[in-house]
Amino acid sequence: MARDAVAEIKARLDIVDVVGGYVTLQRAGRGHRTLCPFHSEKTPSFNVSQDKQAWYCFGCQEGGDMFTFVQKVEHADFRAALEMLAEKAGVELEAEAQSGERRGAARRRKRTLEINARAAAFFEHVLWSSPAGEDGRTLLAARGVDEGRARTFGIGFAPAGGGGEDALSRYLKERAGATADEIVDAGVAHHARGGRLRDRFRHRLVFPIREERGEVIAFGARALGDDVPKYLNSPETSVYHKGSALFGIDLARAAMHDRRVALIVEGYFDVMAAHVAGVPNVVASSGTALTREQAKVLSRHADSVVLCFDGDEAGRAAASRA
CATH class of the missing domain: 3.90.980.10 (DNA primase, catalytic core, N-terminal domain)
Structure with missing residues (x-):
């Protein structure tokens, strides 16, 4: 049953690791704190308690467990969040909770x-x-x-x-x-x-x-x-779905979250050049215009986006379509 799977997942995973997979957490007393990924703020009000295995944002006045967090950050329903966390925890979902087709896809x-x-x-x-x-x-x-x-x-x-x-x-x-x-x-x-x-x-x-x-x-x-x-x-x-992928997002998300700004460039070498210049909150759209799916990913970490496409015809076209 799904309830058994939820209990097993919670036994295997730590909410600090789950939330920390999306945002950069800082130790604060007995818990962890960061800027809320769900609303714009300058003072961290998003708290994660390892003892309670729960999160709460004093700004949003919302909270919950690892499942509600994944649902909210991934814009997913409970079933999708269950499958994501089950895969991360190495928990095999029963047939009633997950169809054979879904198990095969996983x-x-x-x-x-x-x-x-x-x-x-x-x-x-x-x-x-x-x-x-x-x-x-x-x-x-x-x-x-x-x-x-x-x-x-x-x-x-x-x-x-x-x-x-x-x-x-x-x-x-x-x-x-x-x-x-x-x-x-x-x-x-x-x-x-x-x-x-x-x-x-x-x-x-x-x-x-x-x-x-x-x-x-x-x-x-x-x-x-x-x-x-x-x-x-x-x-x-x-x-892999090209319209939702961003080169460098794994290295940029912490800086984006801290600065609340994401810089978008065209190519791989552009991203590396930005890092060398001390600008780590940068990703590449790999030559495509910024898509709705990419914007959704960026919205988890930043409040605004700056397009830095090349000044050639292709770059101007990509910027106009973003």
Whole structure:
């Protein structure tokens, strides 16, 4: 029953960790405090009690447990919040609480996230520890990005393909035990002739795209030289929807929450340049106009948005559509 699942989830999760996955909490006495994610304020009035496993905002005069918080911050109903927290806690929901189709979708999402994490580690290893990553290291140096900054963003390199199956697909099969269908479902490869897999990203600098809590949901990859397309993204998957993703949101959300302002730029290198300049509350829309879904994500952390798109025709068009 759902009530049993709720009790089990509460036993496994701490509300401080749940809320802390969305906002930056500061210790205050026996509890934690932060600026309220649900209304604009300059003095923190949003409190989280570890003892009571509850939250309360003196400004909104609203409160509740981890389920009501997730419902409110995700704009979700109870069922959706239950499934999100169950997945986080590793609690298997019973058939009455979750249909077989939903359980299958949850398993696919979990497996895609696992494959993405392994792929990100593979790309990063190639960039810094393999001769195949030399071209990527050269490009980063030319753009003034040092290794420390690149590692903060998890940048990697996809090696060129060769005979037989490509490198990432082989790695995921051998090291992660992934099937061909799982690799394709994750969007990092596609089926080629002869039953082999062909990696989606080949001889490109790779940027992992993470969600707010740091899970890798997709990749963006920049070509070297004059290869086209210049930028290639992951396809839509069970965990990635381009219209709602924001590059750098995992690193920017705390600064956005503190400053209540979000800066939107076009590209990955723009985000890194802003961090170097001491402006961490910045994300990239990856060349698209700001969507309603992206605005919803930003509204959890900031009260206003500043568009910093390029001054070319494409940038002006994106700004006018935002």
